[in-house]
Amino acid sequence: MVALAAWVIAFAVGSVVGVARTVPNRLVRTLATTYVELFRNIPLLVQMFLWYFVLPELMPVEVGRWMKRDMPNPEFSSAVLCLGFYTASRVAEQVRAGIESLSIGLSHAGYASGLTTSQVYRYVLLPISYRLIVPPMTSEFLTIFKNSSLALTIGLLELTAQSQQISEYTFNSFEAYTAATVIYVVIALSTTVLMHLLESRLRIPGFISKDER
Amino acid sequence: MITIDHISKWYGKFQVLADCSTGIERGEVVVVCGPSGSGKSTLIKCVNGLEPVQEGAIRVNDVAVTDAGTNMARLRSQIGMVFQHFELYPHMSVLNNICLAQEKVLNRSREEARAKARSLLQRIDLSDQADKYPGQLSGGQQQRVAIARALAMDPIAMLFDEPTSALDPEMINEVLDVMVELATEGMTMMVVTHEMGFARKVADRVIFMDEGRIVEDAPTEEFFNTPRSDRAQAFLAKILQH
Numbered sequence: 498m499v500a501l502a503a504w505v506i507a508f509a510v511g512s513v514v515g516v517a518r519t520v521p522n523r524l525v526r527t528l529a530t531t532y533v534e535l536f537r538n539i540p541l542l543v544q545m546f547l548w549y550f551v552l553p554e555l556m557p558v559e560v561g562r563w564m565k566r567d568m569p570n571p572e573f574s575s576a577v578l579c580l581g582f583y584t585a586s587r588v589a590e591q592v593r594a595g596i597e598s599l600s601i602g603l604s605h606a607g608y609a610s611g612l613t614t615s616q617v618y619r620y621v622l623l624p625i626s627y628r629l630i631v632p633p634m635t636s637e638f639l640t641i642f643k644n645s646s647l648a649l650t651i652g653l654l655e656l657t658a659q660s661q662q663i664s665e666y667t668f669n670s671f672e673a674y675t676a677a678t679v680i681y682v683v684i685a686l687s688t689t690v691l692m693h694l695l696e697s698r699l700r701i702p703g704f705i706s707k708d709e710r
Numbered sequence: 711m712i713t714i715d716h717i718s719k720w721y722g723k724f725q726v727l728a729d730c731s732t733g734i735e736r737g738e739v740v741v742v743c744g745p746s747g748s749g750k751s752t753l754i755k756c757v758n759g760l761e762p763v764q765e766g767a768i769r770v771n772d773v774a775v776t777d778a779g780t781n782m783a784r785l786r787s788q789i790g791m792v793f794q795h796f797e798l799y800p801h802m803s804v805l806n807n808i809c810l811a812q813e814k815v816l817n818r819s820r821e822e823a824r825a826k827a828r829s830l831l832q833r834i835d836l837s838d839q840a841d842k843y844p845g846q847l848s849g850g851q852q853q854r855v856a857i858a859r860a861l862a863m864d865p866i867a868m869l870f871d872e873p874t875s876a877l878d879p880e881m882i883n884e885v886l887d888v889m890v891e892l893a894t895e896g897m898t899m900m901v902v903t904h905e906m907g908f909a910r911k912v913a914d915r916v917i918f919m920d921e922g923r924i925v926e927d928a929p930t931e932e933f934f935n936t937p938r939s940d941r942a943q944a945f946l947a948k949i950l951q952h
């Protein structure tokens with residue numbers, strides 16, 4: 498659950514930031530780069546604590562109090578936001594790399610025919626880039642699952658944490674962790690298979706990317 | 711129709727274009743040639759504002775390309791451009807390549823755009839390839855599609871940047887034939903190319919560039935028979951050997 502919700506944020510924010518890193522406007526580019534460097538380089542565990550413990554303190558008093566006392570399931574929200582925004586920085590890098598692997602001539606062709614910048618991205622650059630980055634995105638998606646186990650540090654009982662608890666209660670630690678492992682493996686394998694299907698469905702006939710030329 | 715007025719351009723400290731001036735009348739075909747790195751591509755990209763210039767002005771049909779307030783999308787939609795490496799959209803069928811800008815820029819209906827695309831494909835003899843993807847076509851076929859994509863916008867002028875230099879020799883003529891046909895129909899064309907046969911056949915004028923400068927700008931006959939600069943002579947000697 499944490500991983501899926503966080504992925505939605507990661508994909509949406511990551512796409513926007515990734516695109517922003519390639520646009521002509523320098524200010525937008527700098528902001529996006531700063532975002533990526535910030536979120537990618539602070540250890541995830543530290544970010545987890547920042548979101549959970551520090552953020553409510555930084556908010557206006559009212560909001561902070563609401564976050565600490567009345568917000569339903571604060572561990573969950575913090576974990577989702579933290580993982581989401583962290584993974585977004587990694588997704589952004591993939592999106593940027595995908596766009597930059599396309600030749601500049603392709604965008605020139607778009608602009609030359611009168612398309613606006615957003616049209617060039619929407620109809621030309623992004624559809625091609627997203628196809629190219631399906632494989633690295635698969636691994637980001639799997640990583641977000643693995644990283645979601647870090648949410649246990651702020652008290653969210655996610656798969657690993659739950660098995661830890663089960664093992665403490667029942668002393669069947671072997672079974673509990675085996676079950677957890679099996680679940681992780683099943684998720685990983687099915688994701689990989691699904692993404693492969695997606696990849697072959699989206700394959701462009703006769704297309705080779707710039708790098709392969 | 712196209713006026714290039716004392717333009718200069720720098721990449722950092724490196725001057726790519728130095729005080730270039732020339733003009734192209736309606737219906738005129740002008741060939742631009744010169745050694746590699748002399749600024750031919752840069753010059754042609756300045757005409758539709760793909761590259762900004764730092765000094766001077768360019769006007770197309772009395773619209774200033776170099777003015778900040780100019781509606782660039784509208785202006786570019788009226789000038790067709792064909793690239794050395796075709797630059798077809800690889801994820802779209804040939805038909806959709808030709809339809810995209812018609813629909814998104816000119817707001818033509820899907821049917822209208824398709825009809826236009828089909829008639830152009832017929833004209834370049836590729837009707838049977840409409841549903842293929844660019845990667846499934848030969849270089850010559852791709853370049854003809856790229857020309858059709860530009861023509862679909864009903865441009866008032868066409869820019870070509872070495873349209874045949876990435877092609878295998880046996881495909882050059884199929885592309886040149888389409889260009890010659892366009893030229894004889896009265897299209898205004900600015901063509902960067904080393905195909906001197908094409909230049910002799912249809913060009914009204916030849917421009918020779920070297921190190922960012924327009925060194926010669928002469929009527930075709932005059933350019934080939936009595937080139938004034940040593941540079942142009944040396945260049946011609948080298949090219950015509952082949």
Ligand SMILES: Nc1ncnc2c1ncn2[C@@H]1O[C@H](COP(=O)(O)OP(=O)(O)OP(=O)(O)O)[C@@H](O)[C@H]1O
Binds near residue numbers: 721745747748751
């Ligand atoms: N984006 C850029 N940044 C820096 N320098 C550039 C850039 N684009 C081109 N140049 C330089 O500007 C000069 C002119 O380039 P241009 O592509 O206009 O030459 P050209 O005459 O078209 O050459 P060719 O026959 O090889 O296509 C070259 O020396 C090139 O290295």
Ligand SMILES: [Mg+2]
Binds near residue numbers: 750751752871872
């Ligand atoms: Mg060039």
